[in-house]
Amino acid sequence: MIKVVKFGGSSLASAAQFKKVGAIIRKEETRRYVVPSAPGKRHSGDTKVTDLLYKCYGQAILDDDREEDFEEILKVIKDRYDSIINGLELTISLDDEFKTIRENFSKKIGRDYAASRGEYLNGIIMAAYLGYEFIDAAEVIFFDEEGEFDAEKTNEVLSERLAHTERAVIPGFYGSNPDGTIHTFSRGGSDITGSIVARAVHADMYENWTDVSGFLIADPRIIKNPKAIDVITYRELRELSYMGATVLHEDAIFPVRREGIPINIRNTNAPEDKGTLIVEATCQKPRFTITGVAGKKDFASITVEKAMMNSEVGFCRKVLTVFEDNGISIEHMPSGIDTMTIFVHQDEFAEREQKVIAGIHRAVEPDFLELESDLALIAVVGRGMRATRGTSGRIFSALAHANVNVKMIDQGSSELNIIIGVRNHDFDAAIKAIYDIFVNTRI
CATH class of the missing domain: 3.30.2130.10 (VC0802-like)
Known part of the structure; x- marks a missing residue:
């Protein structure tokens, strides 16, 4: 059995969360391919690393008199990653990576490049922590000249690469254009990357780990403690996602749906919960008339x-x-x-x-x-x-x-x-x- 596991930003916001993720991955040998997001919020008043990167790049492309602001924000970002590395007691250093980022920001290389560095750096840390191979998504996920995702080229290259890789970490959210520049999916696109990887390795299951135990029947902001959905079909999911249910990026279902690969939405902070299983079709009767x-x-x-x-x-x-x-x-x-x-x-x-x-x-x-x-x-x-x-x-x-x-x-x-x-x-x-x-x- 092969499982692809994707972890959201809240699951990787700190060293403590990384340790939870590590325990989940190591618990099952089948969890062989890992797709990390960038670090999310550690608490309600915190800022996501992706937002910090956007802000940092925004300062970098302004006039030279704002360079101090750019350096200050970049230091905040580096401190976030260093705190994770130190908390995990790893010996790796991201100094060279941040030197490259600083140079590329100064060259005004593009917002997509800036945004993608959150996942890229988290992938390096995750690979070191797990002892897995790190594969830069820019080398295996491709977009065409019009900026559209090139599904067939990606599947061909990624399948070949992972066929010779027992365990790997592939950062979510981004890939590359034909000219080699970085291109990102829409916000939340790490879900899509996980689905792409699952298709490439013909996974038996795509586990998408986040901070909720699957889909809920209704919005918890309206209904107090709504019941969870045990099993949902792709068609039902599309209907609910279109109307605002946003646990999973709606485009993430397409690569796995064509291969018949189920998706399991799980909770990093409650790994014992079974979560919600998303399938093509099922004979299992729902608990209630409505899903x-x-x-x-x-x-x-x-x-x-x-x-x-x-x-x-x-x-x-x-x-x-x-x-x-x-x-x-x-x-x-x-x-x-x-x-x-x-x-x-x-x-x-x-x-x-x-x-x-x-x-x-x-x-x-x-x-x-x-x-x-x-x-x-x-x-x-x-x-x-x-x-x-x-x-x-x-x-x-x-x-x-x-x-x-x-x-x-x-x-x-x-x-x-x-x-x-x-x-x-x-x-x-x-x-x-x-x-x-x-x-x-x-x-």
Whole structure:
């Protein structure tokens, strides 16, 4: 068996956290490939090393009279790493690495290079601590000329490299462009690196270690001590991630999904917890009818009404073209015989609302057009809903009992999710009502 293990920033924020990680890795011989993030916050008032690197580089590219500020921040960063090295009683030194970083910052080599050094340096320390081989991600993870991840070249090179490497540490978050310069994934991209490595070695499991024991059914900021999700499918995860559940970078599922490799979300600070298993498909029945509930606020809706619009060929296309021409993405589009409603992000729409209104009038000459703002969308997701009668009825009943007015409901043909629109001020009450009826009541 081969396991790839990725550890987040909070798991590697200090020497004490490194020791926890070391114990986890050494507990199972199968944990052969390690993907570390940069050191995160040690406490609520602390600053992540990646943020310090961005700040340091920002000072470095300013005029020469700010050089002292640049040196001061760089020293803070070096002290963070030295404290980890000393706490682990290692004999390695990062002096030469920081000399190179100082020179490259002075040459204004780029923000991606600056940001990537957090993972790079942590990888060097982790490899020394474990006695594993260190592999610079820039040598095995590649982007193309357009800055898009080159999955096939990466898989070919990385597979060949790791086939001859029994145990290795590969830093997360970055790779290289065709010209050799550093290119990073979006923030949180170490999750993606772990997934890429898992695919390359045909891993049996990709363990993603963080500071929570897997996915929760609902946001703990809204629901006190929500239940954990034992098993979730990739499709369910995509639905919940899109609506704001952010334990795992949503792009991290693609490399492993195509190989059928499960992901296990685990807690570094509670390694005995089983966490959440993410799989392609499962016969395992969920504990509850729903797998999870998540949502986002601050949407606007545009309702277009016109008699006999259903018989007018191209009506929807004409309306949607107006949004496309104004660079506005569409979230949901419930419709009736003579009406269609478009949900969009309020901040995107606000700047162009009059252009959109005028465009719709010119395109389809509606009988009536109405705007609403300050709306929230909530996704109720679960593979168990397909085999359960009355799910929508229970949702409506729970929301009515909580005095929440439903503005929209939209169910996908897969019966995997139900999208509900409510007012922003009803958002928390709606989440609580849905969680209560399906998890606490369980009738």
